[in-house]
Amino acid sequence: MQKNNFFGFNRLVIKIGSALLINNDSTVNKAWLKSIANEINGLLSNKVEILIVSSGAVAIGCGIIGKKRTLMNLNELQAAAAMGQAQLVIEWQDALKGINVKAAQILLTPDDTENRKRFLNSKNTLQALLKLSVVPIINENDTVATDELRYGDNDRLAARVAQMVMADGLILLSDVDGLYESDPVLNKKAKHMPKIDSVTDDILIMAGSKESNFGSGGMLTKLHAAKIAMHAGCTTIISNGAQDKPISYLMDGGKCSVFKAKESPSIVRKQWLLGFLDTRGTLSLDKGAEEALNQGGSLLPVGLIEVLGNFERGDVVVITDKKGKEIGKGVTIYSSIEASLIRGCRSEAILQKLGYQGKAEIIHRDDMVLF
Numbered sequence: 412m413q414k415n416n417f418f419g420f421n422r423l424v425i426k427i428g429s430a431l432l433i434n435n436d437s438t439v440n441k442a443w444l445k446s447i448a449n450e451i452n453g454l455l456s457n458k459v460e461i462l463i464v465s466s467g468a469v470a471i472g473c474g475i476i477g478k479k480r481t482l483m484n485l486n487e488l489q490a491a492a493a494m495g496q497a498q499l500v501i502e503w504q505d506a507l508k509g510i511n512v513k514a515a516q517i518l519l520t521p522d523d524t525e526n527r528k529r530f531l532n533s534k535n536t537l538q539a540l541l542k543l544s545v546v547p548i549i550n551e552n553d554t555v556a557t558d559e560l561r562y563g564d565n566d567r568l569a570a571r572v573a574q575m576v577m578a579d580g581l582i583l584l585s586d587v588d589g590l591y592e593s594d595p596v597l598n599k600k601a602k603h604m605p606k607i608d609s610v611t612d613d614i615l616i617m618a619g620s621k622e623s624n625f626g627s628g629g630m631l632t633k634l635h636a637a638k639i640a641m642h643a644g645c646t647t648i649i650s651n652g653a654q655d656k657p658i659s660y661l662m663d664g665g666k667c668s669v670f671k672a673k674e675s676p677s678i679v680r681k682q683w684l685l686g687f688l689d690t691r692g693t694l695s696l697d698k699g700a701e702e703a704l705n706q707g708g709s710l711l712p713v714g715l716i717e718v719l720g721n722f723e724r725g726d727v728v729v730i731t732d733k734k735g736k737e738i739g740k741g742v743t744i745y746s747s748i749e750a751s752l753i754r755g756c757r758s759e760a761i762l763q764k765l766g767y768q769g770k771a772e773i774i775h776r777d778d779m780v781l782f
């Protein structure tokens with residue numbers, strides 16, 4: 412079904428910068444928040460799944476403490492983030508309550524997107540929230556992040572989230588309306604770039620050079636984010652959100668820069684799996700399970716007849732038929748020990764076998780490629 416939005420997105424990450432959400436006196440711009448909540452409502456009623464990456468914790472916290480950001484040391488900034496984040500999520504909850512939608516807070520560190528096991532945990536939680544029609548409100552976990560171990564900007568965090576949930580759209584809303592060939596502040600005739608096919612080194616250098624580092628929110632981090640997202644099959648849009656209806660504006664063909672992904676997220680995922688060589692084990696299936704996979708199903712414990720190798724949750728394993736012929740590859744949700752324990756069981760028996768209620772499938776169909 413063609414979605415009733417200009418870009419046809421099915422799963423969309425919207426990143427909202429502090430400049431849009433937070434007033435100069437460090438309070439939340441409630442009118443803007445209410446307006447974006449209505450825009451989110453429009454998307455949700457068109458069956459677009461929404462995840463929000465919202466900045467603003469540090470700015471709100473500085474206001475509560477009553478001290479300027481520039482005068483604070485790292486620990487004070489982390490304390491500000493802790494106070495501000497609590498307020499930020501309350502504001503989001505209130506705004507979404509107005510459209511009868513529930514919000515959930517997710518705080519991530521780079522470990523949650525770079526470490527395979529934690530990646531899978533974060534991904535599963537986000538997917539469970541989407542299934543419950545809850546809108547995740549995501550931010551960096553600034554209170555524990557240190558300089559060496561942080562994204563530092565929510566543009567790249569949003570791109571990693573998009574990659575994690577296989578979103579097909581990422582909108583970076585800030586106070587710039589996209590990429591220009593030169594600094595539009597210095598050069599009134601600077602040419603706007605509505606469509607970018609690939610984030611080349613030339614484009615990165617252009618945005619990163621001193622004369623043309625135009626976007627106040629940092630055009631360079633936005634371009635890095637677009638590059639990450641495009642490689643994951645996610646089309647990225649940079650647009651100015653400082654207006655009443657920033658999403659409707661975009662859908663009506665408003666000014667922005669579009670970085671169109673060449674492939675869909677599921678094709679990119681499958682290509683990644685096809686090229687993945689460091690597999691850690693093998694799962695052999697019976698005929699019934701093989702047929703279920705061929706019909707687009709996930710790999711369930713009931714059809715598993717043999718588990719070989721030592722692997723952890725999140726590792727890539729080979730899938731074979733019962734004669735040992737390789738038929739595919741996938742990311743396993745269970746370790747080799749767990750998979751052996753639930754081998755041949757119906758999914759309802761997982762709780763009894765493992766002592767906890769795990770996922771019904773061993774490999775989800777989105778995380779699998781068949782040869």
Ligand code: GLU
Nearest residue numbers: 466467468469470564565
């Ligand atoms: N995580 C920061 C905050 O909530 C914002 C980082 C950014 O704006 O990119 O204040």
